[in-house]
Amino acid sequence: MAPRTSPARGRTDARLAVDIGGTFTDVVLEHGARRVTTKVLTTTRAPEEGVMKGVAEALGLAGLKPGDISLIIHGTTLATNALIERKGAKTAFITTEGFRDAIEIAYENRFEQYDLFMVRPAPLVPRRLRLTVPERMTAAGTAHLPLDEAAVAALVPTIEKNGIESVAVGYLHAYANPAHERRTRDILAARLPELSITLSSDVCPEVREYDRFSTTVANAYIQPLMARYLGRLDADLKRAGFDCPLYRMMSGGGLTTVETAIANPIRLVESGPAGGAILAAHIAAECGLSQVVSYDMGGTTAKICLIDDGVPQHSRVFEVARQYRFLKGSGLPLLIPVIEMVEIGAGGGSIARVDQLGRITVGPDSAGSEPGPACYGRGGAEPTVTDADLVMGKIDPARFAGGTIALDARSAEGAVQSGVGKPAGMAPAEAALGIAEIVDENMANAARVHAVERGKDLTGRTLIAFGGAAPLHAARLARKLGIARVVVPTGAGVGSAVGFLRAPVAYELARSRFMRLKDFDAKAVNTLLAEMRAEAMGVVRRGAPKAKLAETRTALMRYTGQGHEIVVPVPARPLSAKDADALRSAFERAYRALYDRVIPGGAVEILSWTLAVASVQARPRRAAPPRSHYTPKPQSLRGVVDPETGRLARIPVYWRSELRPGARIRGPALVAEAETTTMVTGDFDAGINALGYVELVRKGQAKKTAKKTGRSGKGA
Numbered sequence: 001m002a003p004r005t006s007p008a009r010g011r012t013d014a015r016l017a018v019d020i021g022g023t024f025t026d027v028v029l030e031h032g033a034r035r036v037t038t039k040v041l042t043t044t045r046a047p048e049e050g051v052m053k054g055v056a057e058a059l060g061l062a063g064l065k066p067g068d069i070s071l072i073i074h075g076t077t078l079a080t081n082a083l084i085e086r087k088g089a090k091t092a093f094i095t096t097e098g099f100r101d102a103i104e105i106a107y108e109n110r111f112e113q114y115d116l117f118m119v120r121p122a123p124l125v126p127r128r129l130r131l132t133v134p135e136r137m138t139a140a141g142t143a144h145l146p147l148d149e150a151a152v153a154a155l156v157p158t159i160e161k162n163g164i165e166s167v168a169v170g171y172l173h174a175y176a177n178p179a180h181e182r183r184t185r186d187i188l189a190a191r192l193p194e195l196s197i198t199l200s201s202d203v204c205p206e207v208r209e210y211d212r213f214s215t216t217v218a219n220a221y222i223q224p225l226m227a228r229y230l231g232r233l234d235a236d237l238k239r240a241g242f243d244c245p246l247y248r249m250m251s252g253g254g255l256t257t258v259e260t261a262i263a264n265p266i267r268l269v270e271s272g273p274a275g276g277a278i279l280a281a282h283i284a285a286e287c288g289l290s291q292v293v294s295y296d297m298g299g300t301t302a303k304i305c306l307i308d309d310g311v312p313q314h315s316r317v318f319e320v321a322r323q324y325r326f327l328k329g330s331g332l333p334l335l336i337p338v339i340e341m342v343e344i345g346a347g348g349g350s351i352a353r354v355d356q357l358g359r360i361t362v363g364p365d366s367a368g369s370e371p372g373p374a375c376y377g378r379g380g381a382e383p384t385v386t387d388a389d390l391v392m393g394k395i396d397p398a399r400f401a402g403g404t405i406a407l408d409a410r411s412a413e414g415a416v417q418s419g420v421g422k423p424a425g426m427a428p429a430e431a432a433l434g435i436a437e438i439v440d441e442n443m444a445n446a447a448r449v450h451a452v453e454r455g456k457d458l459t460g461r462t463l464i465a466f467g468g469a470a471p472l473h474a475a476r477l478a479r480k481l482g483i484a485r486v487v488v489p490t491g492a493g494v495g496s497a498v499g500f501l502r503a504p505v506a507y508e509l510a511r512s513r514f515m516r517l518k519d520f521d522a523k524a525v526n527t528l529l530a531e532m533r534a535e536a537m538g539v540v541r542r543g544a545p546k547a548k549l550a551e552t553r554t555a556l557m558r559y560t561g562q563g564h565e566i567v568v569p570v571p572a573r574p575l576s577a578k579d580a581d582a583l584r585s586a587f588e589r590a591y592r593a594l595y596d597r598v599i600p601g602g603a604v605e606i607l608s609w610t611l612a613v614a615s616v617q618a619r620p621r622r623a624a625p626p627r628s629h630y631t632p633k634p635q636s637l638r639g640v641v642d643p644e645t646g647r648l649a650r651i652p653v654y655w656r657s658e659l660r661p662g663a664r665i666r667g668p669a670l671v672a673e674a675e676t677t678t679m680v681t682g683d684f685d686a687g688i689n690a691l692g693y694v695e696l697v698r699k700g701q702a703k704k705t706a707k708k709t710g711r712s713g714k715g716a
Contacts, residue, residue: 021300023042024468026493035498038059067241075496079269080270092131093167096171100131133152160192169200185199227262251269253506254508269338275498276496276499293481295466297473301343310655337508342450344364349367352388352438367711376408387415389413389469433643436473458483459481490692505614520583550614550616566589568590570583596687632658644668
């Protein structure tokens with residue numbers, strides 16, 4: 001069945017959103033109130049080919065031409081996957097003499113103190129390609145030891161001999177004075193004009209050498225890959241007749257230009273998942289939900305994000321590719337603005353196997369789109385989560401991905417049996433259930449760790465599920481987390497792409513400028529913030545020349561002697577000497593909120609300043625509940641292994657496009673649509689709310705859930 005389109009209600013500018021995942025490329029076209037969606041396999045070798053195929057399909061369904069499109073927004077997990085799978089450019093790291101091992105020493109601690117077999121993540125650059133140069137800046141920004149320019153030039157033969165594509169340059173205290181890094185770039189660029197060069201003073205001019213170096217190296221590692229891809233995509237779009245702006249989604253939830261994305265591709269690491277978090281925040285506002293868990297499960301990864309009062313959790317430190325039970329410290333730290341979430345290798349394409357102890361394990365490696373799960377019939381032989389879901393009966397093989405991919409149930413059963421069933425001594429259906437249970441528990445464990453690290457409680461929250469695989473697993477995940485309500489929005493299978501269309505044009509900067517509060521220098525701070533504002537405005541105005549803008553400023557502050565800072569709001573206006581007292585009061589309020597106390601008379605200091613500029617987005621109105629209810633008739637019955645009982649049962653199947661607001665469905669049941677299917681397990685009931693969203697509520701919990709969320713008990 002072709003992807004569904006909603007009826008047009010008047011012509012407005014048409015906008016396209018494209019999200020490239022590890023398995024599927026999702027395309028959403030909005031034209032006024034009309035929405036067209038399509039899903040195609042990601043072409044890993046040349047991702048732009050999948051993009052152009054999906055865009056052409058969406059235009060055909062909408063009856064539009066390239067010239068009718070006013071805006072294209074693009075996000076991707078390509079950068080994330082390159083870091084996780086270690087498939088970036090061959091990179092060298094140039095640093096201050098004596099500091100070549102800083103990115104391997106890291107924080108000099110053990111993230112799992114009592115595990116003798118704990119393994120740290122290997123640096124992206126091996127030691128032999130970590131090169132040093134005599135130079136030294138002080139923390140005040142003065143040159144203690146001049147840059148040895150001859151030593152920089154002497155590195156050129158080593159770079160050429162090792163076939164280096166990209167170089168990261170990170171010198172001590174370069175955040176205070178970037179002169180040595182910039183001179184190094186000039187020397188290398190003159191000798192090696194094709195070399196990609198990343199400076200730490202450009203990417204993240206902030207204190208803490210390991211975090212700054214790690215971010216710089218990661219940017220250099222993915223820059224050639226992303227620059228080539230974005231260049232090819234831009235050329236293909238122009239050849240096809242598109243003459244509209246192309247914006248990129250950033251990890252912090254804002255949009256930016258292609259030029260900015262090419263210079264700082266590390267800011268795109270969580271661009272796809274960020275779109276999903278924005279969608280979940282939008283849905284939370286529409287449904288009047290104050291505390292939600294955003295759950296995005298695609299073909300390669302699953303992402304969990306906590307959202308309070310319509311605002312996703314934000315951070316300036318993100319850890320990618322965690323390798324050890326999702327623990328902090330087991331990944332690569334990135335000092336970038338990011339919507340805070342946990343991401344694990346648990347998607348539809350995640351590969352299942354039985355380990356030496358006879359246990360079923362799932363992921364983090366994925367079959368991706370090439371060759372893909374065994375059921376795709378593209379050469380994949382290892383069992384995946386999608387194969388398990390098909391064997392359990394949760395997926396209709398004839399309607400997968402809107403009917404564009406016919407699934408081979410026999411191949412799926414064979415892969416599950418040979419890869420898991422036979423080694424574990426299980427029947428195919430039992431092995432498939434085991435795979436689903438393990439991947440669900442992996443996600444639940446990641447969500448628990450993520451919540452605990454942030455001092456948050458998951459119970460009482462609503463789970464908002466989207467992505468091609470999330471609705472299949474959402475009910476079971478909710479049960480494991482003690483969550484009683486699940487919302488599956490329309491277009492859930494392409495949820496992140498829909499979120500792109502709700503994102504503001506935005507840019508955020510951070511600069512380290514150490515200052516004791518008792519010595520507060522308002523003039524120096526105003527000068528710094530003015531420079532930051534001009535840079536941010538220059539980026540945002542290119543994408544939103546006439547939009548109303550909002551500016552947010554913060555200071556990273558701490559008591560003198562402490563090792564870490566807290567975020568304190570700063571007024572978006574010129575500061576004066578009198579603001580020192582206001583900053584202290586704001587710091588103490590924030591400190592007390594976190595630690596329930598302050599230190600009387602404690603000296604306070606500021607390490608860094610941040611400034612963000614964003615176009616203002618209208619907040620969605622809360623929808624009223626349906627006025628009436630009815631019980632729909634199922635389209636068919638299908639044999640499905642209920643994950644709650646482990647038994648095979650014939651359960652009703654409903655086609656989502658045929659359900660009106662007010663529909664009520666008793667679980668177990670399946671609600672199928674073009675890009676995904678919602679599994680309603682036996683301990684949940686489902687309904688369609690006034691917005692057309694599927695809402696699952698655990699049986700016997702409707703009144704209790706409504707009370708916790710502040711919603712009316714009426715409706716689904």
